[in-house]
Amino acid sequence: MSSNVGDSAFPEPKPPQSGLKAALQYTGIPPSWLDKRPKLPSRNWLIFLGVTSVITGCYVYDRRQCRKIKEEYVGKVKHLSEDPLHSLDKPRKVTVYGAKWPGDEDYDRSMLYFRKYVKPYLVAAAIDYEMIKGRRHGDLAERIANEIKSQRRQALGLDPPPPSVMLLPPVSPEEKRRRELEGGIIIVGRPTFKEFMAGVKRGWTESLEVVDKEEKLSRELETDGRFDEPELESPLGSFDDGEPIPTPSRLPSSKSFSPYTPPHLRNTESPQPRSSSSSESSIPDSMNAPPPVIPQLPPILLVHFVNYLGLTQIPLMIWDFFNERRKVRSGAEAAYRLIMGQTRPFEAPLLHEQPTTFDANAVLEPPKPYLSELSPSDLDFDKEAESYYKKSMVRDFESDITKARERFYKELPQRLDTARALARGTREPTKDERDYPPPTEVELRAERMKKELRWTSDEHGWRIVTPNKDPEWDERLREALKVFIDP
Numbered sequence: 001m002s003s004n005v006g007d008s009a010f011p012e013p014k015p016p017q018s019g020l021k022a023a024l025q026y027t028g029i030p031p032s033w034l035d036k037r038p039k040l041p042s043r044n045w046l047i048f049l050g051v052t053s054v055i056t057g058c059y060v061y062d063r064r065q066c067r068k069i070k071e072e073y074v075g076k077v078k079h080l081s082e083d084p085l086h087s088l089d090k091p092r093k094v095t096v097y098g099a100k101w102p103g104d105e106d107y108d109r110s111m112l113y114f115r116k117y118v119k120p121y122l123v124a125a126a127i128d129y130e131m132i133k134g135r136r137h138g139d140l141a142e143r144i145a146n147e148i149k150s151q152r153r154q155a156l157g158l159d160p161p162p163p164s165v166m167l168l169p170p171v172s173p174e175e176k177r178r179r180e181l182e183g184g185i186i187i188v189g190r191p192t193f194k195e196f197m198a199g200v201k202r203g204w205t206e207s208l209e210v211v212d213k214e215e216k217l218s219r220e221l222e223t224d225g226r227f228d229e230p231e232l233e234s235p236l237g238s239f240d241d242g243e244p245i246p247t248p249s250r251l252p253s254s255k256s257f258s259p260y261t262p263p264h265l266r267n268t269e270s271p272q273p274r275s276s277s278s279s280e281s282s283i284p285d286s287m288n289a290p291p292p293v294i295p296q297l298p299p300i301l302l303v304h305f306v307n308y309l310g311l312t313q314i315p316l317m318i319w320d321f322f323n324e325r326r327k328v329r330s331g332a333e334a335a336y337r338l339i340m341g342q343t344r345p346f347e348a349p350l351l352h353e354q355p356t357t358f359d360a361n362a363v364l365e366p367p368k369p370y371l372s373e374l375s376p377s378d379l380d381f382d383k384e385a386e387s388y389y390k391k392s393m394v395r396d397f398e399s400d401i402t403k404a405r406e407r408f409y410k411e412l413p414q415r416l417d418t419a420r421a422l423a424r425g426t427r428e429p430t431k432d433e434r435d436y437p438p439p440t441e442v443e444l445r446a447e448r449m450k451k452e453l454r455w456t457s458d459e460h461g462w463r464i465v466t467p468n469k470d471p472e473w474d475e476r477l478r479e480a481l482k483v484f485i486d487p
Contacts, residue, residue, distance in 0.1 A: 058322050065325040073126045073332040076337050081126035093128040094184040094338065095298070099140050101307040102465060103393035113305050114244040116393045117331025118186070125339045129186075136454075138461020141191065141199035145309040150202025154285050159209065184338050184484065185298050188466075189305035191384040197379075197471040198464045200297070205290050205474065208283055217452060226412060227445065229420075294480040300346070301338045302378070303486045304330055306385045313388065337484040346481035347378045348473060377482060379471050386467035397462055401455050408451060414443060 021034050041049070068090065098110035111133050122129055134140040154157040188192050308316045320327075368431050418440045429437075438446065465470065 012083045026262055039090060059424065062322055062325055069325060069328050069332055070120065071078050073121055073336055075091055075392045076336065077125040080339065081124060088309070090179065091126055091128045092183055093130065093179070094122070094186055094301075095131055095132045096186040096188070097140055097144075097192050097196055098133045098135055098136055098188045099130065099465070100188065101191060101309075102137070102397075103390035104311050108133060109191060109307050110305055113327075113331075114186065115305070116187050117327055118303060118335045121332060121335035127339065132253065134192075136461060137191075137465055138195065138457055140195040140308055141202065141461070141464055142457075144196060144199025145202035148200065149206070152203075152291075153208055158206075158283065158287070166412055167286045179296055181296060182302055182341075183298050184341075184394065186301045186303060186338065188303045189307075190385045193302065194465050194469075194471045195461075197473065199211045200477065201210065201472040201474045204294050204476065214449065214453065217456065218449065221448070221452060221471070226409065226448070228335055247443065271406050292476070294474075294476040297477075297480050297482075299341075299343045299482040299484050301334060304382055304385075306382075306388055309390060310390050316388075333486070339485055340487040342485055343482040344485050346478065346483055347376055348478055349377050349379065377474060389467060393425065394467060399457065401458060405451075408448075412448070419444060 008452070024034060025031060040046070096111070098108070098114060098116055100107040102110050111131055114131070119129070132140070132141075132143065150159065154161055185196075189195055308320065415438065418433075418438050422429055422433070423440065464472075
């Protein structure tokens with residue numbers, strides 16, 4: 001009986017612990033943690049850990065490949081930056097054009113693509129660059145056309161050469177021309193390419209006359225009668241001597257403005273014929289005609305660029321995020337083509353003349369495709385990118401401008417009546433009008449001019465980049481353009 005009591009008072013000794021547990025129990029870790037048996041997580045935890053691991057692995061692998069591609073191409077071109085340069089020489093310089101992507105409010109998206117995927121290799125090769133971007137559709141085309149016209153005017157002696165601000169020895173025109181041809185032009189995306197081709201064609205085709213857009217538009221708008229005052233009807237109908245009342249509608253056409261029209265906006269009769277005659281006689285027809293041959297232009301680097309927008313393209317955005325190595329490689333290869341400098345002639349469709357003789361057998365035969373349809377063309381560069389434009393923007397762009405114009409002119413008569421009534425003192429301003437004065441007639445004219453300039457520019461620019469239209473082309477450019485290719 002005493003033996004049973006002794007056995008219950010002293011518990012059985014625990015089995016000896018392993019070396020790891022014996023070492024860890026003196027570190028302050030709770031013993032229950034050491035005795036806990038591991039088990040698999042629950043089903044939900046396994047799904048979460050699996051999905052997270054796959055996503056993280058894809059992201060890490062993609063960014064690691066991007067870093068390898070970048071290091072590879074930087075290593076190919078960095079030796080060019082180590083070549084010695086004369087103190088009076090300048091590094092090779094290229095011009096980068098980036099236009100607004102249709103439907104994207106961020107007009108700088110193409111330049112962001114250039115700075116991220118192309119610029120690092122130009123910097124590694126010590127190549128200078130100048131970025132020119134368009135804020136609205138048509139800005140690049142207008143700028144390129146004006147620059148070409150300015151060069152033509154300077155070459156003909158119509159304009160003086162630009163003043164030099166550098167204190168270095170002057171550079172001869174031949175040396176300047178050589179440096180331009182050694183550089184290049186970088187075009188990012190399909191919209192930029194269309195605006196570039198339109199600007200080049202306009203610059204070498206249109207007249208050299210300097211046209212002020214605001215003045216030209218003001219002459220077009222001053223005859224539409226939007227700001228004309230209604231005729232004042234008199235109960236008498238006429239004076240005693242039989243002469244009609246001199247209402248604005250009975251005044252001569254050259255004096256169609258109202259007495260409240262600002263002097264600087266009035267349509268006068270004499271200055272316009274003199275200015276037009278002087279502008280016509282300022283440039284002879286021989287100088288104003290387009291040149292038969294276009295001089296050689298700097299080679300072009302065509303850079304693929306697609307901007308995904310809209311809810312329907314979210315899967316493409318996700319796929320693009322985890323496959324950034326494709327864009328890194330594409331930008332690196334494009335930059336490498338420019339740095340190496342190997343070119344080929346620009347490929348464009350061939351134009352065929354229609355046969356002048358009638359062939360009865362040819363009517364029965366099926367029409368054969370033109371050679372332009374069978375031969376490759378650089379005018380089709382990045383054409384598939386137009387399928388990623390937002391459908392709603394392509395469909396409603398011009399209609400939105402039309403609706404905005406109609407809404408403005410629908411509200412204009414009431415705003416104009418208020419401005420004239422307050423200016424003439426025919427009624428007292430209301431409390432809201434005293435706190436927030438409505439625009440005057442001069443301000444309404446300026447607002448109209450600003451809106452019309454923007455609307456007309458957007459319409460002309462959209463006609464250039466619309467996916468339903470091919471890029472502009474001139475046969476004189478066939479021998480003047482070259483394209484960078486893989487070395």
